[in-house]
Amino acid sequence: MPQRGRPRGFDADEALERAVEVFWRQGYEGASVSDLTAAMGINKPSLYAAYGGKEELFRKAVARYAEKDMAYARSAFAQPTAYEVVATLLRENVLAVTRPDRPAGCLSIQGGTACSSENAPVAGFLAASRLAGEGALADRFARAVAEGDLPAHADPVALARFVMIVSEGQAVHAAAGVSREDLRQAAEIALAGFAAASGARLPEQATGTV
Template sequence: MTVRGRPRGFDADAALDRAVEVFWRQGYEGASLADLTEAMGINRTSMYAAFGNKEELFHRAVARYAEADMAYARQALAEPTAYEVIESFLRANADALTRADRPSGCLSVQGGLAEGGDSGRVAKFLADSRLAGERELARRLARAVEEGDLPAGTDPHALARYVMVVSEGNAVHAAAGVPRADLHATVDIALQAIPRSHAGAG
């Protein structure tokens, strides 16, 4: 018996991009294998051969999302001051959450909101992914403290957590239909709480 392989012209990246959108719109629990394979243009056998099971496919989709849709987060870390790092991240985040060509909100926030039969593994995986980004931001802010860009005594971990709370809160509101301008208004207020050194404040 011959097992059907991948369809001719199969593009793994394009199929993964379509899986990202399904998971993003429907969450991990809400995305059925039928939804995924239909969107990806492959059958279950091909999906398992190319990506593994549904959970493994989700891990691949989140990695793809982080690489493509969250590139702005890595770019923000290269800004010269802590304030610019945070502003760049939050502004780009607000824009990304409300792109016309993508689902509203954030895959890494919405993907695991519903508990299901996976014993919380997916929710924990997403939480760990978000915490990894938070730790990376905290390292950049710690450098800013050392360089005198942030006031002495600033807790870089607490500040990074604050920034992520703002971005994740905006993600929830964006998914509920809050428009981009309102998200940026929230960013305006959030930025007022960012500590700045005497030198940087001028």
């Protein structure tokens, strides 16, 4: 069992931010405890004392990533129409996965999609997180149907799955080196597809302008 010690002489929040970077670049399995402690500027006993262990640290890193790097999602969900929700999500996601000061792509995608069976709980945790986001988006679309923003025949679950597939694809392609401009172009095509498939009211229709 790893030796446990008291975390002293370091900023736990700053160290967690550095762990986010390591997991993002190397994935859960690719990031060793030594890699993490070196980047975080702490020793192993301090890591275990402050965060509980590698898996617990990873979960905290994902939570930090969601809070900080995906803050745009909260803004997107607050948009007044389903079309604007999706437009904000896809356009802002393009910016997020191509930030010059961050690794390309998305921590929740790169972090553990290729985990071995030994680390199945990590892969399951990430999958559950993504499904929770998809479920929240489906709920938002269901509200849009109830409010008359989307037509009664619109399928909130299918639409949410479509948007999540596109956004996750953006992250995968960004990590593979696809440019921001190419991702932006694809996002606009996907947005047009969402509007056509869902019957969503476009902004000018929602405001009554021509």
